[in-house]
Amino acid sequence: MQPEEAKVMCWDNQQAFVNATIHNQLLQNYPVNNEFSKLFFKKLIDCIESYHEIHDDFYTFLCFLMNKKSLNTFCHRHYVLNNDTRNIITIMETNNMVVNGTTGMRTWEAALTLADWALSNKDVFAHKKVVELGSGVGFTGITIAKECNLESIVLTDCHNDVLKTIKRNIKINLPKLNNSDDAQPNAVSNIVPDILIGADIVYDPSILQPLCNVIKSFFDKNDLLEVYIASMIRNVDTFNSFLEALVCDYSVSGGYDPELNQIVVCQNVSTRKGMVQGVLVHEMIHMFDYCRNELDFKNMEHLACSEIRAANLTHCSFTSAWSQGDASWSKIKKAHQDCVKTKALYSVLAVRQIGKAEAVDIIEKVFPKCYADLEPIGRRIRRNSEDMTRVLRDASYYGYD
Numbered sequence: 001m002q003p004e005e006a007k008v009m010c011w012d013n014q015q016a017f018v019n020a021t022i023h024n025q026l027l028q029n030y031p032v033n034n035e036f037s038k039l040f041f042k043k044l045i046d047c048i049e050s051y052h053e054i055h056d057d058f059y060t061f062l063c064f065l066m067n068k069k070s071l072n073t074f075c076h077r078h079y080v081l082n083n084d085t086r087n088i089i090t091i092m093e094t095n096n097m098v099v100n101g102t103t104g105m106r107t108w109e110a111a112l113t114l115a116d117w118a119l120s121n122k123d124v125f126a127h128k129k130v131v132e133l134g135s136g137v138g139f140t141g142i143t144i145a146k147e148c149n150l151e152s153i154v155l156t157d158c159h160n161d162v163l164k165t166i167k168r169n170i171k172i173n174l175p176k177l178n179n180s181d182d183a184q185p186n187a188v189s190n191i192v193p194d195i196l197i198g199a200d201i202v203y204d205p206s207i208l209q210p211l212c213n214v215i216k217s218f219f220d221k222n223d224l225l226e227v228y229i230a231s232m233i234r235n236v237d238t239f240n241s242f243l244e245a246l247v248c249d250y251s252v253s254g255g256y257d258p259e260l261n262q263i264v265v266c267q268n269v270s271t272r273k274g275m276v277q278g279v280l281v282h283e284m285i286h287m288f289d290y291c292r293n294e295l296d297f298k299n300m301e302h303l304a305c306s307e308i309r310a311a312n313l314t315h316c317s318f319t320s321a322w323s324q325g326d327a328s329w330s331k332i333k334k335a336h337q338d339c340v341k342t343k344a345l346y347s348v349l350a351v352r353q354i355g356k357a358e359a360v361d362i363i364e365k366v367f368p369k370c371y372a373d374l375e376p377i378g379r380r381i382r383r384n385s386e387d388m389t390r391v392l393r394d395a396s397y398y399g400y401d
């Protein structure tokens with residue numbers, strides 16, 4: 001506390017402070033850490049007494065704290081959302097890093113960051129089914145459940161004490177839920193979430209592979225699954241091992257992520273320079289379509305169109321069409337079109353769980369228009385060729401810088 005702040009703590013302001021803290025119903029029901037409170041009020045009294053007479057309730061409360069025996073390591077923390085003191089998440093937790101062999105009994109930095117991000121991106125979560133992995137005491141899941149207008153959320157953890165604490169914290173913050181809202185032990189295997197979240201779950205090298213397996217099992221149920229993991233990077237090697245363990249399925253060599261406008265290259269599949277070039281150009285076509293052509297990835301015709309354009313512009317040179325079985329010397333033009341259709345079909349089937357016949361119909365429907373659209377490159381480019389350099393050189397002729 002600065003001297004100017006202490007100076008304004010006249011009796012009336014001290015009274016207001018007492019009402020907001022010592023007499024506050026929430027803090028009485030769910031007291032904060034005893035040691036913290038003692039130090040806080042001692043320091044406060046120290047600061048104010050040079051300027052004002054100290055309010056009696058400060059001393060009374062300090063005596064009460066001194067006599068209070070801490071029965072266990074648990075206390076409550078009150079997290080004020082968006083600086084609005086009417087909007088508080090109360091979490092029963094400990095100050096300890098590890099309790100009974102689990103790190104889950106306190107709220108970690110990453111949980112705060114992920115919740116903060118969710119509060120700034122509520123639209124991402126609205127009406128969605130969410131599963132949280134390794135919820136710990138539950139701050140992130142409970143905050144998102146309260147604030148983001150979800151369809152449902154399942155908080156998970158593997159430690160019994162943690163699960164009991166989560167339940168307690170849910171009761172504190174969402175008292176209207178009743179026991180019938182409890183997830184059953186098999187709830188996670190039955191649910192098909194739209195979104196998977198996790199905070200500070202990338203810390204133990206031995207659980208990285210199982211974690212990736214769990215993420216993959218949810219992707220297998222929903223190929224549009226979104227995954228948001230917040231991590232505190234304590235050990236760069238552990239974090240990199242996680243990124244390396246996040247390998248792609250062998251039918252996928254890369255991808256475009258519209259959320260963060262980033263291209264992902266699958267290091268386990270795209271292992272040669274030419275492949276990386278191909279992935280980058282292919283995904284940049286999707287990026288272009290998303291940014292310039294308002295591509296909606298959930299619309300199958302949009303997706304098929306973008307895949308046709310990507311295949312047309314970056315794949316299906318004569319040799320690759322030949323190796324795919326779509327080429328012959330006598331019908332080169334037709335062969336190129338067939339190659340593009342086949343490649344687009346594989347791409348659509350790799351990222352969406354739809355039947356082959358349905359995918360073929362959609363590709364045929366949009367093919368003439370999308371095959372003719374050579375924006376923004378203006379020419380077909382071949383892998384491992386000078387085409388990339390030419391495209392860069394010619395960009396200004398097509399109006400691109």
Ligand SMILES: C[S@@+](CC[C@H](N)C(=O)[O-])C[C@H]1O[C@@H](n2cnc3c(N)ncnc32)[C@H](O)[C@@H]1O
Pocket residue numbers: 102103104105106107108109110111133134135136137138156157158159162198199200201203207210
């Ligand atoms: C560092 S804590 C993070 C807790 C919380 N998400 C946070 O950020 O405050 C890691 C949590 O993951 C849980 N956990 C570790 N291995 C797990 C597993 N195999 N299955 C489910 N939960 C696990 C732990 O019990 C612990 O609660």
Ligand SMILES: [Zn+2]
Pocket residue numbers: 282286306307310347
């Ligand atoms: Zn694609």
